[in-house]
Amino acid sequence: MREVGIVSFAQSSALRERRNEVEILLPVAKEAVEASGMKRQEIGFTCSGSSDFLQGQAFAFVMGLDAVGAWPPVVESHVEMDGAFALYEAWVKIQTGEVDSALVYSFGKTSPGDLAEVLALQLDPYCVTQLWPDADSVAALQARLFMARAGLEERDLAEVAVRSRRAASDNSHAIVKGESDVETLLAEPCRSSPLRAHDCPANGDGATAMVIATGDRARALCDRPVWIRGFEHRIDAPALGVRDLTRAPSAQAAARAAGVHDDKLDFAELDAPYTHQELILRESMELPEDLEVNPSGGSLCTRVLFSCGLTRVGEAASRIASGAGDRALAHTTQGHCLQQNLAVVLEGE
Amino acid sequence: MSDAPEPITSIITPVRLEYDFTAGAAATMFLRGLAQRKIIGARSRPGEPVMVPPRGADPRTAELTLEAVEVSDQGTVVSYSIVRVPSDNIPFELPYVCINVLLDGAGLAFFHVLQECPLDEVRLGMRVKAHWAPDDQLDTSVTSIEYFEPLDEPDVPFEEIREHT
Numbered sequence: 328m329r330e331v332g333i334v335s336f337a338q339s340s341a342l343r344e345r346r347n348e349v350e351i352l353l354p355v356a357k358e359a360v361e362a363s364g365m366k367r368q369e370i371g372f373t374c375s376g377s378s379d380f381l382q383g384q385a386f387a388f389v390m391g392l393d394a395v396g397a398w399p400p401v402v403e404s405h406v407e408m409d410g411a412f413a414l415y416e417a418w419v420k421i422q423t424g425e426v427d428s429a430l431v432y433s434f435g436k437t438s439p440g441d442l443a444e445v446l447a448l449q450l451d452p453y454c455v456t457q458l459w460p461d462a463d464s465v466a467a468l469q470a471r472l473f474m475a476r477a478g479l480e481e482r483d484l485a486e487v488a489v490r491s492r493r494a495a496s497d498n499s500h501a502i503v504k505g506e507s508d509v510e511t512l513l514a515e516p517c518r519s520s521p522l523r524a525h526d527c528p529a530n531g532d533g534a535t536a537m538v539i540a541t542g543d544r545a546r547a548l549c550d551r552p553v554w555i556r557g558f559e560h561r562i563d564a565p566a567l568g569v570r571d572l573t574r575a576p577s578a579q580a581a582a583r584a585a586g587v588h589d590d591k592l593d594f595a596e597l598d599a600p601y602t603h604q605e606l607i608l609r610e611s612m613e614l615p616e617d618l619e620v621n622p623s624g625g626s627l628c629t630r631v632l633f634s635c636g637l638t639r640v641g642e643a644a645s646r647i648a649s650g651a652g653d654r655a656l657a658h659t660t661q662g663h664c665l666q667q668n669l670a671v672v673l674e675g676e
Numbered sequence: 677m678s679d680a681p682e683p684i685t686s687i688i689t690p691v692r693l694e695y696d697f698t699a700g701a702a703a704t705m706f707l708r709g710l711a712q713r714k715i716i717g718a719r720s721r722p723g724e725p726v727m728v729p730p731r732g733a734d735p736r737t738a739e740l741t742l743e744a745v746e747v748s749d750q751g752t753v754v755s756y757s758i759v760r761v762p763s764d765n766i767p768f769e770l771p772y773v774c775i776n777v778l779l780d781g782a783g784l785a786f787f788h789v790l791q792e793c794p795l796d797e798v799r800l801g802m803r804v805k806a807h808w809a810p811d812d813q814l815d816t817s818v819t820s821i822e823y824f825e826p827l828d829e830p831d832v833p834f835e836e837i838r839e840h841t
Contacts, residue, residue, distance in 0.1 A: 344698070345698065345700075346698070346700050346701060346732075347698050347699065347700025347701075347703065347731070347732055348698075348700075349700065349731055349732040349733050350700045350701055350702070350732040350733070350740065353732070353733050353738060353739075353740055354740075356738070357738065367738065380693075382695070383693060383695035383697075390731060392735065393731055393732065393733040393734075393735040393738070394732075394733050394738060395738050396735065396736065396737055396738030397735055397736075398735065398736035398737075436698065438696070438698070439695040439696050439697060439698055440693060440694070440695045440696075441693070441694070444693055445693060448691070448693075452689055453687065453689070456689065456691070457689050
């Protein structure tokens, strides 16, 4: 395995935007490239993650390239996935020996469309999409089943929200943050029973970018490169009726394969857009009960679809780079009810 | 088993999604200009090419293009294609010609339709100008230009437009 380090990371404010995707992405990509210490033209590979369904425009991802500069021509690829999966592709590309560095970026602007309808297209087109279930309601089915199996109450979910919002207080990019208490949250009406607004992600528009490079290159570029020590993703069946929604076997398999349990973790950044999903992930990924999860506030407090997974990796890397930990797990999910899961193990120098 | 129902071989599942298109800062300038019979591009700084239509960035340098620059509504055909396939949202009679026109003052070719020109006379380097919609039909849309039409001027030599063809 070639040693690959994260040398820079940047993210946008995640606020609802009147700028277009290129205008949102450009400053973020520029910040990541400049912070890397490399010139744009020196970076060997460019890989992005986004979804044309958010813009409602075929090949919208191609326009994203305007924001990173495609002249002289660049070696480039795109995944219709979260940017964390683009990071995986870039990491594989580096492993093949073809390149020594990569710019990875992602963007998601969900405000132009009706997100509930757009996400319904990820469901089984024959028997489910036609019912147009909104994503919060699909998640609510999972929450109800999980609470029944694990013997949890709505209060247990609210506690996840209170802790996440408190953690997000120091995160300048967070949409929802600050002190709250369980009683006040539980007094609010249900959005989709048993989920209330605080159980569901705070959606925003934004972009994330990251530069990675191989061993000595990374060491030369930054004081404390954060190394990618393990990187795996797995997938479960997409149809809601064919799997136990209270568990995430693909998250478990990805975590084990990435070597999450080979050594002690200092913290984890989990892409859990719903409160109950953090609890499912903790259990499925076999994380210690006292492990600090989502010191950034996580995707519950700030979700930029197709970007929040890469942001989890970036937040974890930034925290390690600053010395606030040596080994962390970053996770990304995709699809409904934790269908696909990616785990990356990060370590400081 | 003779009373078994016929197997279902196909189903129709209509899908329709609606979006509020976000033009962004640069394209907003361009679209507002069209409603006033102006073609407004954008560049990152003086001396750099003017993007028309502007999408927000100069794709060569990855710089934001926030400086508005008005360009001419006359230009040169740098590529074209003859369309023989009908499309619901195209009001022109088949066959018609799509052109990429390099407007005078612009650094990027602009896509539109050519009319009032026999098919066999369309050529690279030919000069054309915008045919604007009547005042009451001007809008923040490229439909403010109904089409481009030939301009009675000598062709531009190929060498001068090679980069854009």
